[in-house]
Amino acid sequence: MRPGVLRLFGRAASALPCVLLLLGPVAARSEPAIEDSTWVDHDREPIRRPPDWEPNYWGQQVRQGFSEPLSHLFDVPDKLLWAARQFGIHTRDQAANANAFDEAPNSAWFTNRNHRNSVPVSELRRGPYPTSLPTKPWTITHAKQSGFTSGFQIKDADGKKWLVKLDPRGYPQLGSGADMVARTLLHASGYNVPHNEPVRFVRGDVAIDPDRLRGAEGEQFTNANLESVLVRGAVFPDGSYSASASLFLVGHALGSPSMNRKRPGDTNDWYTPVNRRALRGLFVLCSWINDWDTKDHQFLDMFVETRDSLGHVEHYILDAGSSFGAGAEGPKPRSAGYEYTVDLKWIARRFVTLGFVEEPWRRARQETGIPSVGNYESAVYEPQDFRQLMQQPAFREMTDRDGYWGAKIVASFSARQIAAAVDAAQYDDPRASEFLVRNLIIRRDKIAKYWFARVAPLDFFYVQDGTLHFRDLAVDVGLESARAYDVKVDGDRRIRLSGARFPLAAPRKGASTRTLAISVAGNGAKPATVDLTWKDSSWVVTRVKHG
């Protein structure tokens, strides 16, 4: 062999340990263990930054507005599976990442909060983040690149970057208030949300970056452009503009996720979003706050660097401004929240009835007459009939267990907490706060009533002193008075309980597990199933399944 080649091999061999050291975190990583009883799904393993990618907005609009509904209309397997479900056969795919206790473990998508450990009222009133407003004066650095609300990107006096979105003309605090309340509730529920604050500013607080005035890098934003933006913005009686300021998230924006696929290059992303408990159950929360514009592009994936250019992806619900009665250009369209943009069922109903069918949104008295609230109501609202603008794939896959989980989160909010979340928006009009609190409570109770009638709301099982304890959420929240329960032990014996506790006898020889199916006596809701295992001379709850 030639000396030169030998030297090359030698150099490569000596470099190999260094290469392995650099690749250490990746090359040496072994597959994580699978433990279905974990409360933390460890999806923050340091990885290299995935490539930027997001589904095309307009392509997704066509797909979820037309292609998917038409495809499902003619989907023969779907019809066969539906027919099988009528005979009691379980065909729906349950959420892939629910743990053994039928909960969504903490992850980069979701953190268990209010329904496990009530968020203090003072925290709700403040909002998800410590109050920090963009310090003035502001410098406009870019026009707002997309979306229907008018606004611009700024750098505040402290150098922080914010996106400012104006409330629509004539409706101060409509969008900014809705966004604040929605985000506060979503964060308390467990979702990651950006730091948004309702803000007020006057024309004199804003200047345009000289580069933008000049048109540097092919992008120009002039005073005329600014005037055309401001003229569409809402103005308070004192002449200041009403807007929402959103602090740029920490990290590198990878783009919006697609509900139908895992993020390319993200090796931590094990579960397709449509199969995630937190995203399926989000339907219930969206119906509560009437977030009628939920789509892939309302989410944002951020790569957060932790060390040595490695990091992980955090998933945010970016935009909740189209909630309650708010729309981009004023109060939301009356049909929003009740019908898809192309709702084949309602089109067919209207067609067949020659237009004489009355849609729920026509019956509903949505016009509140409160400019900062818009079109919102709860009298006609039915939790199961909530519809966004576009069909959300994750919502279509929702099962009763997912819906119950979402309803449990909604029901966990007390009236004081709801009032505190509404207070975070700092509405000038006292009618707005009172109206929103009242209707959020009504919707909360409707949601709880509906889902707790489908799945027995028996939860939070634990064993103490040889007795299985649980909570009846419907009784706790005041929807039901104290009631009896039926327990089926190991599919065999049936026992009637007068309270939410079941004494457990020591196991027979050779039997170390027990399965209890607990239902509400005289109630058709699906039972809760609890698996118990005998460990260290006592029973331990090892698995819970709702419905």
Added chain:
Amino acid sequence: MPLADYEGRGVPLQRHLTQSRGDSIETARPFVTIEARRAGFRARLALFALLACGIAGASAAPDARADIPFGESTWVAPETSFGSDVAPDGPRVATPDRERAWEIALRTPFRVVFFPLRLLARGVEAGAAYVGPRYLEPKPKKPPKRGLSLEPSVIIAGPSDFGIGPAVTWSGFPTADSKLLLAASTSLSDRRRVRFLESIGTRRPVGLRLGVQYDYRPDRVYYGIGNSTRLSDRAYYRLETTNADAMLLLGASPLRQLRLIAGYSAMSPRRGYNAAPLLEEAFPASSVPFQHQTTQELWYGVGGDLAVLDDDRDPSRGLHGRADLRRATGMKPGDPDYTQWRVEGRAYVPVFASRRVIAVRGIYEGIEPSGSETTDLPYYRLPKSGGTETFAGYANDRFRDRRLALARAEYRWAILKRMSAVVMYELGEVAPNAASFRLREAHTSYGGGIRLGTADDSSVRFELAKSVEGMRIALTLGSDF
């Protein structure tokens, strides 16, 4: 609003609260912390011990917290503790998700069968992905583009009449609110069109429109003159048309406008091609007035629209009238002088709600020779059932004569925003004079379709209409009804 107000609120809120939701402000957790601040070091030590016991006790004795029901502001779930575990390393809750094997087996055959449709859907989505950011995305309003621009001009006038060519637009010539358009196209059937249009002050109280159109078509259809012509008598001819007109518009909206018009029209019929049988072969010359005779006319007239509608694009209530009157003078010996008129009335009546409308439309059109040159009129200048006067269940240009009457009633109901389903019934008839109309001889059509309102004076209609001559499917872009 102060939170305390919700503790003892009146009926509207209390109705939705129960005893178990009436939690108090002071709770167990913050109480300990408040006490520690007050008492100083000893209390802090006691607090530490208390918390240490509390933590130990919490896992062993969740019943203390169990007294606080779910849904209270101080609720803490028993048993489970996952603390502040944010370590990157650790277990995953489940293996990566995959489609279930039996579901793959069930769906695969259908995926194969419907693959072409899926491919089509993906193609449409890709098209939307291309078009959307460029043309549909809301952008900051920029001043209108001025100067010359070149675009393709596409004309679709029938299943076999598809034309393409260049179109030059000059915005801002000669004045800031003007627009010049020059477009030419040719089609597979050798139809040639050239159009010049200069619009000045469109959508202003006073506007001017100048236009020149050239239209050459070798396969125009002719069934004869009269109400009883036979479908089997179809024949073809060639017609070359040159029109020039000037229009003074008084009124910004096309629905509320007076028009003073003058123009020139030259029409030259010849032997057709690209179709059979030809007019000369199917009809004797005596039955086709001005069979191969070119006529040149100078004309002037007045027209107008007056509409009182609740919504210009999708009216549900109101009236709309339109009238046009023209006087034409032949330019050379033998060319006829005539008077031509068209009157149209529309009415819209809601059926208990604006989303359900009965729309009625009536048209009366006529032409009458005047002067002493001739009492004959060229067959190609007679009113005919085509364009905006199409009889729904019949072919284009099916009937022609000196008078045309058309009445349509339709019921529209909204199925989507700006989109309505339509059922309609129509009567149409042609006659040599007004006294010759006979209701029992009117041609009836009935059917239905979809209407999409696109602009003040324009809509897209897809219609299926039935008549004694069969079923007709029509897609009309730019229909004004």
